[in-house]
Amino acid sequence: MTIELSTKKEYGAELRNVVANRLEKLMEKNDRIIALDADLSAASNWNKLAVTHPDQFINVGVSEANMVGMASGLSIAGFTPFIHSFGPFVTRRVFDQLYLSGGYAKTTINIYGSDPGFAVGPNGGTHTTLEDVALMRSIPYSVVCDACDAAQMDWIIAEFSRREGIHYVRGNRKSVHDIYPADTQFELGKGNVLRKGTDGLLVASGQLVYEALEVANRLEKTGVSLTVIDMFTIKPLDEALLLKECQGKKFVVTLENHSITGGLGSAVAEVMAEHQLAIPLKRIGVSERFGEVGTPDYLQEAFGLTTEAIEEKIEDFIC
Template identity: 40%
Template sequence: MGAAQRNYYGKALARLAKERDDVVVLDADLAGSTKTSEFKKVAPERFVEVGIAEQDMIGVASGLAASGKTVFASTFAVFATGRCWEQIRLAVAYPKQNVKIVSTHCGISVGEDGASHQALEDIAIMRAIPNMVVISPADAHQAYAATMAIAEERGPCYMRLGRADFPLIYPEDVKFEIGKADILREGSDVTLIGTGQMVSYCLDAAKALSEEGISAEVINISTIKPLDADAVIGSVKKTGCAVTAEEHSIIGGLGSAVAEAISESCPVPLVRVGTKDTFGESGKAEMLMEKYGLTAKDIVKAAKDSISKKR
């Protein structure tokens, strides 16, 4: 059973519209796709359609936040992190404004829209900005819970969501704690660390590995920044090697964050599963995930490679 994260983001916004008078939502001409339209149905007087003007959207968001509002600003990830980087850096992150930038249509599974719309660099871009929290939920239920959590947290936040249906991993009433990793499966031979929809592939890979007598621990890193380094280091100390899996470039994303943490505290073999310094292309989502090495089979192969490098 699967569900689209963006749909549950819309549901969470609709709930916030009823419960919080301080919440304002902005969109850049994509409300039907990002599902911010669900907020508009409940509180149209607190919804601002900025149009195709992403830089202006961030400026307006900053101003509203400075006046005491909790602001959600949404569009596709390539536009949210690319077109208005300077505005995010100087108008949101630098003054620590209470703005939540929530992007949809992340990763290569956007499919037929092609390279121009497949954000494979957004985590890296936002991770590098001081004061910015970076979140990538594992499924739709966690996306809902994360939306409610960041509404309570003051300060800048970036959250990336997918376009397509993802398998559901968590129960509907899951709680989300910013900066906390979840160990979804315990193991002793290798640590599989996933984010976003790749978490479900990590679980599939762990099951396949167990059939070959290999015990894999699975960790969901939904908050990439701040990283739960204690959970990562604690696991790799036990297993002695690791694999990271993300629907994002291996440069600057989850793989880089984990590599930085373990290299400083507990150096072990690490293999990163993600796109390899490349743009995507147009095609069916499943075919693209396979072509670019983002499947459970690729994680299984990476796990065996990581294990083989143990001292």
């Protein structure tokens, strides 16, 4: 579907505060909502929940696997658990627990993995997650989202609270550019066309949706017209929209703050291959590298995910 964009090009609310505030509102209406954090409640701002709703918040300590097990047990007991940690600690470190105590056991666990990709900043390589989408996509019946801004993150958390199953959303803890007006309504499994073009298709997710729009505006000045899709639900992917917008295009580019292996680019490539689309595809993301220490700005440049680097890669691809 096509959605009106925000006219602002500003940074919005910190996404950690968006999540905490939405959970607080959900808890006020539903005492079965439980939030669990693994000794990072100061980083996530979930410590406010310990004050406003002490009976609905649990700090499990530095024990992420135990947190997943507790969430599974709470789900079986009729509660709706939300869990948080940095992206690698709530996916890679606890994957077996998520797969078995979550997916296999058919419990409900809502997961916020914070600071993916270059957003990790100086916490370094051990805290960098470039594979979380690939891991979470592999759990049967899971839902995997990559939130691009505050309005979208707020909607995703509220929507997760109404569903059963394994749900994962990744997103920066800090402020990102506003893309959508506040209170925009979305639909899980449906991408949003943010810009219409005639030459190529640019499919982006998460924080890089802003860069995708900036690159499209830059390339328009050189005579290259791009359609831009915000594919915020990576699983289930909006195959119908992807196939529709591929029609008549000369090339397709995917853009993600994640490894090009197993993420959005892989999901798009799988659909295109299965439908035998003979259109050149370029996946832009992180390739064959681990994280490192640096500011988010430095890491975004090091990973080749700045507006300038993305524009150059697309220009090289279509030449």
